[in-house]
Amino acid sequence: MTMRIDLNADLGESFGTWVLGDDEAMLDVVTSANVACGFHAGDATTIRRTVAAAAERGVVVGAQVGYRDLAGFGRRRIDMDAADLTADVLYQLGALEAMCRVAGTRVAYVKPHGALYTTAAVDEVQAGAVVDAVAAYDPSLPLLGQPGSVLLQVASSAGLPVVGEAFADRGYAADGRLVPRSHPQALLHDPDEVAERVLRIASEGTLLAVDGTLIAVPARSVCTHGDTPGAVGLARAVRAKLEAAGVTITPFVRSGP
């Protein structure tokens, strides 16, 4: 049986003159691009360029929707009314869709960004607001998120496809959650260790928590990072190791309708 996994990364997060990450390099590594939609990052020119570069490479484009908070990069929870959040998500989906249309591709999935990701993972109101937007826009669009999160539960109940992801380079607690960034093992830096973990996720659906517990991680996609030069190298090493092990790196959804 073939092992398959998708690699995703947050891209299109530059803004105007400010550059973040090496999108071109990462697009040669990943199979799914979570493209910023302008609210937490991503001016229109950046988004257009990123989507075009993804489309050229056959990388699938997903909408990385976030809070309207450039100064905070979408990393600060905002206590929004559900209706406003739904409208904000719709707005971002459409904006990205226009860039996809002119590049010959489409928005193929949705992944909340930053504090919206972590909030929607535990908060039914905000999860519901995101799900309402996606369901109204296109109920065939999968939501990409943490396995077991409230977001994926609410999405699933609403009839949306859901796809679980794992984090390649973050430490997990035995309960399946990420350990806080203050934890000494919060971040994995060794390419071999990271690649080994992703291989196990792809092959067995498990990983080792920081306390040594083997936990189940039902993930069809693995999130990598590209916002530092080291991160790009790490992502490349992971991909190479997976391919050497016979894992097929492939998107979880098609870019065509």
Added chain:
Amino acid sequence: MTMRIDLNADLGESFGTWVLGDDEAMLDVVTSANVACGFHAGDATTIRRTVAAAAERGVVVGAQVGYRDLAGFGRRRIDMDAADLTADVLYQLGALEAMCRVAGTRVAYVKPHGALYTTAAVDEVQAGAVVDAVAAYDPSLPLLGQPGSVLLQVASSAGLPVVGEAFADRGYAADGRLVPRSHPQALLHDPDEVAERVLRIASEGTLLAVDGTLIAVPARSVCTHGDTPGAVGLARAVRAKLEAAGVTITPFVRSGP
């Protein structure tokens, strides 16, 4: 032969807690709604609500694209790179389209707002940037603008449909341009006078300039305003007079594909 004319107005220009105009009232008067797309005005909730209200009434939705300048309400010319302007227009088109999609309608035409309208009427670079966006997005979308403007010329050369509009309540010079706002006849306030003018535009395609010259105005749409209570009354009076005179008030493009 039946006289036909479209009535358009700028709508969806509230922002968050700030309300501008009486959109509901105007949607009962006009046949085409130039809906703000979030760059010069219009938060996502306002846009969604406006589009839904338009769709309910069968009012056609157009994209009122503008400069990214909330503080200036898009009324200040910005010397943008053409590629950035094209991307900004695409972004706005898509954002509005998402609201249309969930309301069961579509973006059916494009009309630049404020300083982008006046700049694109004379500046080939900015006109070209707008046209590039529309052509890439959907070359069947008409551009609504001033007859004879650079924008409509460039759009026409690019193969886009173009629709000329006249201003119901603005004074015209003999050369077909609007007189400056400082001119004593810059604004018409008398409902009968305004209705009379619109009737002549619909029936003969002409209007009287401030110096008494009869000029040709090849307009299939007439722009009304609704951002003051008096303006709504004026628009209603114009519509009533037109209907009494047997003019069919009808959009210049269909809301369906």
Added chain:
Amino acid sequence: MTMRIDLNADLGESFGTWVLGDDEAMLDVVTSANVACGFHAGDATTIRRTVAAAAERGVVVGAQVGYRDLAGFGRRRIDMDAADLTADVLYQLGALEAMCRVAGTRVAYVKPHGALYTTAAVDEVQAGAVVDAVAAYDPSLPLLGQPGSVLLQVASSAGLPVVGEAFADRGYAADGRLVPRSHPQALLHDPDEVAERVLRIASEGTLLAVDGTLIAVPARSVCTHGDTPGAVGLARAVRAKLEAAGVTITPFVRSGP
């Protein structure tokens, strides 16, 4: 003994073309103006005009600092880092101070706006961040807030002067907190009732809670609202009644150093 009370209101909350409230009218009623500083509302021109109008009338200017959230009008809690919030408050204080300087007045007190007001009333981290900003900027500046709030406690501990305020037209629970807006008595509309209440606050420092309990409200200032025409009339009626009853309407801090 003379009864004295300050009347304050949120002003300068227009933004660009969007007008909110009748600042000129309210400046003829209140003695202290909580002027928006640009983050939740207030463009630079609006702020300058409001401060100049306040200075002309001898109305004291306070800094109505808020979250950086124009779309949400500062009414949505944002989970900010304390250091970022402190910097944001400093930035707003300085921006307003410049407008005061050129108008011949000064920032004489600080009152958080909207969700920052309600968050800092209960959250030590955000209260501390606001207090840190004020203490660093000018430790002689009073903080205006709800009596008994965490904000005033933290400010007091830090050596800042604090001033309690009461709400003229909001229903109180027996524990001294405002009842939720969904409560049938959440808002008082009758001018006589409101004026009677403010008179009692000024004379006895008490008010009647919605359940009839007489509670202590140690307030040297009373917050009025001016964002609707009716509200301006209410504020005028309150002022007239207070003056008729011999209450001196006077600011709690001087506009000069």
Added chain:
Amino acid sequence: MTMRIDLNADLGESFGTWVLGDDEAMLDVVTSANVACGFHAGDATTIRRTVAAAAERGVVVGAQVGYRDLAGFGRRRIDMDAADLTADVLYQLGALEAMCRVAGTRVAYVKPHGALYTTAAVDEVQAGAVVDAVAAYDPSLPLLGQPGSVLLQVASSAGLPVVGEAFADRGYAADGRLVPRSHPQALLHDPDEVAERVLRIASEGTLLAVDGTLIAVPARSVCTHGDTPGAVGLARAVRAKLEAAGVTITPFVRSGP
């Protein structure tokens, strides 16, 4: 006689998560820091940190005021009303002043940024708007700009001190203006050549235009850049060469009152 020159650079131009330039490194080279004020760049935390770092080193802080255009980094001319521009400049001056106050320094001069710099160099309306703001705020504040520019002329007529600057690494035409960026000699890259030029500016007040003409450049300050690693090295080399030649690198204005 001692040769003296000031070195200035644009700093504090990061925004939220986006980093631009190496401010710490440049603060060890320059004597005057043009600190962004939040409109074209610079969130409050970045500004506060930059000002504190400048104050620690005795580097003088100037206000790098710009257009309200984060997406365009203030590099796009905006056709603003003069009164709005004046208010925007005042707002920025005050915001920066607050950061200076808590760091024990002050805003000691003003230098417009980007498109506001180039516009105010030729446009009397925008130059006048900037000058009005500075004159109202503190008429003892020098304006830093291009010698002979409309900005400096208007400022001078208004009684403001003016200071001319030269660009260390930009090609000049024989008429004293910068050659366009498309010119093959638009940018100087060789540290020795740049240092040689700055030395001549400091010692003789002249430089060689791209056509070999020796032109007068009455500059008391030289603008360096730090937004690339190479630029920091260039600035360091310039400073070292100047010091080796006995030039005193010193600010043109004091950071104290």
